[in-house]
Amino acid sequence: MAEISSDVIRGYNDIIILYLLLSNPSYGYEISKQIRTMSEDKYIIKETTLYSAFTRMEKNGFIESFVDEDLAGGKKRTYYRITETGREHYRAKCEEWTLTKEVIEKFIADEGRLV
Amino acid sequence: MAEISSDVIRGYNDIIILYLLLSNPSYGYEISKQIRTMSEDKYIIKETTLYSAFTRMEKNGFIESFVDEDLAGGKKRTYYRITETGREHYRAKCEEWTLTKEVIEKFIADEGRLV
DNA sequence: ATATTTACTACGACAGCCGTAGTACGACAG
DNA sequence: CTGTCGTACTACGGCTGTCGTAGTAAATAT
Numbered sequence: 050m051a052e053i054s055s056d057v058i059r060g061y062n063d064i065i066i067l068y069l070l071l072s073n074p075s076y077g078y079e080i081s082k083q084i085r086t087m088s089e090d091k092y093i094i095k096e097t098t099l100y101s102a103f104t105r106m107e108k109n110g111f112i113e114s115f116v117d118e119d120l121a122g123g124k125k126r127t128y129y130r131i132t133e134t135g136r137e138h139y140r141a142k143c144e145e146w147t148l149t150k151e152v153i154e155k156f157i158a159d160e161g162r163l164v
Numbered sequence: 165m166a167e168i169s170s171d172v173i174r175g176y177n178d179i180i181i182l183y184l185l186l187s188n189p190s191y192g193y194e195i196s197k198q199i200r201t202m203s204e205d206k207y208i209i210k211e212t213t214l215y216s217a218f219t220r221m222e223k224n225g226f227i228e229s230f231v232d233e234d235l236a237g238g239k240k241r242t243y244y245r246i247t248e249t250g251r252e253h254y255r256a257k258c259e260e261w262t263l264t265k266e267v268i269e270k271f272i273a274d275e276g277r278l279v
Numbered sequence: 280a281t282a283t284t285t286a287c288t289a290c291g292a293c294a295g296c297c298g299t300a301g302t303a304c305g306a307c308a309g
Numbered sequence: 310c311t312g313t314c315g316t317a318c319t320a321c322g323g324c325t326g327t328c329g330t331a332g333t334a335a336a337t338a339t
Contacts, residue, residue: 053264055327056295060171061268062326068271078286088267098327100287105326124286124335143272149168150265152203153176156183157258170296171326193317213296215318220295239304239317
């Protein structure tokens with residue numbers, strides 16, 4: 050079974066995460082589960098990758114963090130909220146995706162050539 | 165104008181190059197021009213990236229090199245030919261592309277959500 | 280009482296891409 | 310006959326994002 054390699058997904062983790070923050074703030078564990086569910090187990094993000102993406106994106110101003118100290122039962126969590134800059138970045142990345150898709154598809158051979 | 169970032173193309177340079185070797189051997193400079201032309205200048209591969217990809221892929225057994233010593237006018241060139249392993253790799257990468265595309269597109273918001 | 284799930288943090292390694300620089304040959308202009 | 314442009318590379322080192330491994334700790338299920 051083909052799996053998605055890290056080199057291939059590289060650069061898209063950002064938009065995957067930002068997408069999940071578009072409508073409401075969220076936190077690491079929940080996001081990782083959502084990615085898994087939404088991709089039908091085809092992509093399971095590594096924890097370290099996810100948390101380092103948070104750090105990087107906060108540094109870049111794409112997201113902001115806040116801590117929910119005392120939840121009704123449960124450990125304290127660090128939530129992330131997308132910023133306006135983050136939304137712009139997301140939009141730009143989506144456009145880039147369209148372009149990239151078009152380019153790459155020119156280099157995908159149709160069945161005939163793959164003899 | 166949106167440009168394709170290196171993190172996004174990463175992992176696809178291999179299939180782009182292999183595609184151009186599917187029907188006949190070729191060499192660095194020609195391949196770089198073909199990529200440029202076929203992508204309508206949307207993607208211009210860096211020389212260093214291209215040549216290091218050659219080295220890597222030869223090490224992995226995806227391509228084989230041979231030198232054309234004395235061409236009718238012109239410097240000597242190193243040509244690369246795709247191997248059977250390379251063809252298999254290319255096929256596998258194309259399948260992976262289909263999968264990746266499906267996954268990523270789930271995280272591209274439709275216009276409505278991008279308010 | 281113990282295992283599992285939740286929710287992270289730290290550290291270091293690695294691979295692929297890229298910037299910079301340099302080599303060298305041929306062709307063509309001035 | 311000198312210089313610039315196009316062709317065809319090689320070498321070296323840096324950066325970034327991902328990943329493996331490991332550890333911490335609270336809450337929940339068994």
